[in-house]
Amino acid sequence: MKHGFFRPRLLAAAAIVAATVVAVTACSSNATTATPTASAKAGGTVTVAGPYSTDSLDPHGTASAAAGTALSSESIFARLVKPTTTGKIIGDLATKWTPNTDATQWKFTLRKDAEFSDGSKLTAADVVGSFNRAIRLAGPVAGNFAGDTISSDSTYEVTITAKLPTPALLGALTLLYITKGDASDASFQTAPLAEGPYEVQSFTPSQTLVLVPNPHYFGKKPVIKQLILRNIPDVTARLTALQTGEVQATWGIPDDQVSALQSNTDITTATVPSTVVTTMWFNSSRPALSTSAVRNAIWEAVDFKTIIKSLYPNTGSLANSTVATNILGYSAEAAKKFDPKAAKAALVKAGFDFSQPLQIQYSDGQYTQFIQAIASDLQKVGVTAVPTLKDSATFLKDLLALNWDINFQALGTPTFDAATNLGRLYTCAAKRTGYCNPALDTVLADAGSTSDVANRKADYAKANKIIWDDAVGMYPMNLKIAYAWSKKLKGFTPDPSFLPNLATVSY
Secondary structure, eight states, X not given: OOOGGGHHHHHHTHHHHHHHHHHHHHTTTTOOOOOOOTTOOSSOEEEEEOSSOXXXXXXXXXXTTSHHHHHHHHHHOEESEEEOTTSOEEESSEEEEEEOTTSSEEEEEEOSOOBOTTSOBOOHXXXXXXXXXXXXXXXXXXXXXXXXXXXXXETTEEEEEOSSOOTTHHHHHTTOEEOOTTOOGGGGGTXXXXXXXXXXXXXXXXXXXXXXXXXXXXXOOOOSSEEEEEOOOSHHHHHHHHHHXXXXXXXXXXXXXXXXXXXXXXXXXXXXXXXXXXXXXXXXTSGGGOSHHHHHHHHHTOOHHHHHHHHOTTTEEEOXXXXXXXXXXXXXXXXXXXXXXXXHHHHHHTTOOTTSOEEEEESOGGGHHHHHHHHHHHHTTTOOEEEEEOOHHHHHHHHHTTOOSEEEEEEOXXXXXXXXXXXXXXXXXXXXXXXXXXXXXXXXXXXXXXXXHHHHHHHHHHHHHHHHHHXXXXXXXXXXXXXXXXXXXXXXXXXXXXXXXXXXXXX
């Protein structure tokens, strides 16, 4: 497909791009982390336990999309740009950025006061090295920059060049953490050099990450002495640790636990709309799941409305789109009707082999009841679904290898832009779901190559409808994230992407 067709539309929208860049740059040139409240006390240790383990400190490899790695990266590294909790993009290492007229080339100017934890200066060479390393490792982050190249124009300037217009580049860059440009792969297993608010004191994968303030951080430095990220897989144990003061904050709390915490006068609770839609991809490369008729019938066989009302009355709602309502590119679709009788008839008509079980893989134990309820509904129409809980590393490996039948993820869009969800995961080239539709590729290319917001929304609405109608996956639930933290903990703010800013906390 030739993309020159989109150039006139981009030229017409160039003024929009320029206006957006000027507005964002003006308010972000000196962006730093927030200052702790006046009542904050210096020193002390803060321990948090999110719902995911930190298995790797490598922000560029295959684990880069894992929530645990993202949380550690948020504390250890910095990015060219980053999103606020409302999705606005502001500067982090970049003080300004300018696209050319068709958004195929973006020039970034770096702040000159950024240093690594060993005191060495962060320069354009580190940005170039990080970008190229992410591409080389071909992890989830790399898919956002397919075909893009980067060059250093001076010690503190870089230019990213794309083959096609990339109006969503800023959003994609919020996922690219900058590291030492010549860092060895092995260094990320222990204590990589940091330029973020914290540096690594010690790391035991899947157990504990101990961080201390980075004295060379360019922003407002943390006031605490030590930050500990703990892995406590069992929800009950995690909440007990919060109530006893063993940890000071946790999140991703199940509905049935929230009310008990609300009655505790020593704990603050809050729920925030997330960027997450629970997503259950079908592996369309499996013969049994290769047709939309079968995939839609399986979706039709599950009473998601009742399951959500029963298990997630406070933090869940029935989804009507592949992406959350706060994402650029959201559009509402007609709900799938729960009709087990029609579903069974459609499966029989399609020649579905009821003797073959379907594996539902997932990696977060808190969703076990949800997956089991889905399997129970499927069993009622004769479909045997086997919930399979996997550790994070195995889950990611099998996910990329398409070693599953149905894949469950609480899939967020941390860039607040559908380009890094629909545009990255659903193309034929992505090979993420076994689904390939050239018509969808065309629509996603349209959406990804115009800077006109109205046109982008219209294109993503078309893409969303194709994905929804073809049942590339099932999209059951929008999620709110329930947070709870000690009232003695200051400077803690819930985040819609499971990534609270821990640079501002004190205890």
